[in-house]
Amino acid sequence: MSQLAGRIISLGLRRYDRRLWPALAVQATDPVTTQDAVLRRILAQNATSTFGVRHGFDSIATAREFAEAVPVHDYESIRSLIERQEETGEAVLTNENPVFYARTSGTTGEPKYLPVTPSGLKRQTTAHRLVASLLNRHMSSTVFAERSS
Numbered sequence: 001m002s003q004l005a006g007r008i009i010s011l012g013l014r015r016y017d018r019r020l021w022p023a024l025a026v027q028a029t030d031p032v033t034t035q036d037a038v039l040r041r042i043l044a045q046n047a048t049s050t051f052g053v054r055h056g057f058d059s060i061a062t063a064r065e066f067a068e069a070v071p072v073h074d075y076e077s078i079r080s081l082i083e084r085q086e087e088t089g090e091a092v093l094t095n096e097n098p099v100f101y102a103r104t105s106g107t108t109g110e111p112k113y114l115p116v117t118p119s120g121l122k123r124q125t126t127a128h129r130l131v132a133s134l135l136n137r138h139m140s141s142t143v144f145a146e147r148s149s
Contacts, residue, residue, distance in 0.1 A: 013136040016129045024130065039063055045119075049091040051081060075112050082113055 027034040043066070047057040055070045078093065085092035086101060098115035105111065116124075 013133045016133040
C-alpha cells in the first residue's frame, strides 16, 4: 500500500478515535450500569415480540429477573421461532426484522441461521471500527517509535 493511502486510512480511523472512544470510556467506568441499560433497552424494544410476550419482557427490570424469567435456550429450542420469523416476517424473536440470517457451519447437525438485525449490525460495525482504530493507534505508535530509534 502506498504511504499516501496508508495516511488517508489512518486519518479516517482517527475520526473513529474521536467519535467512538469517549463514549466507550464513559461506559467502561461503570460496566454494571452500562449492561443494565443495554438489557433494559433490548427488553423494551422486544417486549411485544412473541418471545418477549411469552417471557414477560415488559415486567423485567433487572438481570436477575431476566435470568429467572427466560431459561437458557439451545438453538434447537428456538429454531422454529427463527424459521417462522424468516418465513413470515412476524415479530417472533425480535421486533426488528433481520437484514439477513448468518449461516453457521452446522457442525452439530443442520446449519443454524442466526438473525442479524439492523441494530445488531450497527453494534458489530461500531465494535469493528473501535478495534480498527485501536490497531491503527498501536501501529502508528510502533512505526513512530521505530522511526525515532
